[in-house]
Amino acid sequence: MKILCIADHIDPLVHSVNAKDRFKDVDFVLSAGDLPMDYLGFVASTLNKSVFFVFGNHNLKHVELFRRGFSALRSGMDAAHLTRNRFGSTYIGGRCIKTRSGLLIAGMGGSINYNNGENQFSDAQMAWKLLRLIPRLLLNKLFYGRFLDIFLTHSPPYGINDLPEDPCHRGFKPFLWFMRLFSPRYLLHGHVHLYNSNDTRVSRYEHTQIVNVYDHYVLTIEGV
Structure with missing residues (x-):
């Protein structure tokens, strides 16, 4: 299985008339x-593939639209028209989903709080958000034999692929205990821009491979 991962930057290799051929096997x-959501819409329509996403701490013009849809969904209302098929993309922030291929994916957007901006959180606030995922993760373990395959985030974990001395790009500490407890195969994040080939893109923490998917990155998962 191949998954096209994107974050933070409109990549001309993706935003291209040739993208359908370049990424035809994802x-x-x-x-x-x-x-921007228009970019996600372009990717969804050009590749004719499902797009799942979380919001970061920029390009938040449509964040409330999707949050309202998610709130209605949690209340038992029919909110598919709000959470899906907007820009051809599905918001999974604070949710855990099972894809058609059987992968279990959880999403958690936002960055560390550095100037009280929108979609910025303290470590304590992020820990609370993660706790709300636990009931679904336990059901995953019961029915599928594992908690999670992919944890999609905007920010990296604290001390791994982050810039801990930079208050804007420090990772979240709660992601560390989350990985220890639930052992996702992958944590995919953005937020930290990569400008040269020496920058760290792939790391490992216990059973989890952590990948900075800035720009674009094609993740290949064997045996799926």
């Missing part, structure tokens, strides 16, 4: 945030 698309 199964779906994951966006780790800080991208």
Whole structure:
């Protein structure tokens, strides 16, 4: 299985008339945030693939539209028209989904709070958001034998692929215990821009491979 992952920057290799041929073998698309919704719409329509995404801490023009849809969904209302098929993309912030291919994916957007801006959170606030995922993760373990395959975030974990001395790009500490407890195969994030080939893109923490998907990254998962 191949997954096209995008974040933070409109990549000319993706935003291209040749994208359909270049990425014809990907199964779906994951966006780790800080991208305009029009770009996600272009990717969804050009590749004709499902796009799942979280919001970052920029490009938040449509965040309330999707949050309202998610709130209605949690209340038991028919909110498919709000959470899906807007820009051809599905918002999974604060949710856990099972894809048609059987992958279990949870999403968590936002960055560390550095200037009280929108979609910025303290470590304590993020920990609370993660706790709300636990009931669904336990059901995953019961029915599928594992908690999670992919944890899609905007920010990296604290001390891994982040810039801990930079208050804007420090990762979240709660992501560390989340990985220890629920062992996702992958944590995919953006937020930290990569400007040269020496920048760290792939790391590992316990059983989880952590990938900075800035710009674009094609993740290949064997045996799926």
